[in-house]
Amino acid sequence: MFHKKPKMWGVTTIGEKGQIVIPSKLREELSIDKGDQFVVMTKDKFIGLIREQDMTGLLKEWLDKIEDLKKHEEK
Numbered sequence: 001m002f003h004k005k006p007k008m009w010g011v012t013t014i015g016e017k018g019q020i021v022i023p024s025k026l027r028e029e030l031s032i033d034k035g036d037q038f039v040v041m042t043k044d045k046f047i048g049l050i051r052e053q054d055m056t057g058l059l060k061e062w063l064d065k066i067e068d069l070k071k072h073e074e075k
Contacts, residue, residue, distance in 0.1 A: 037052040
């Protein structure tokens, strides 16, 4: 998942309603559009965001790999 070195995109502020502004250059690079949905995760003090459809794809990939492992164990 973290094959590349992390990039710093700037500093953002939490608004009155708890909203976070994602820097425009990052939105452009990742093709993030208004209305896109994200899964929010935490680990200790790290907050991570992953696009909902990317998370769905990742989970499907993991489930497929688990099924393949089970098939190989049964043989």
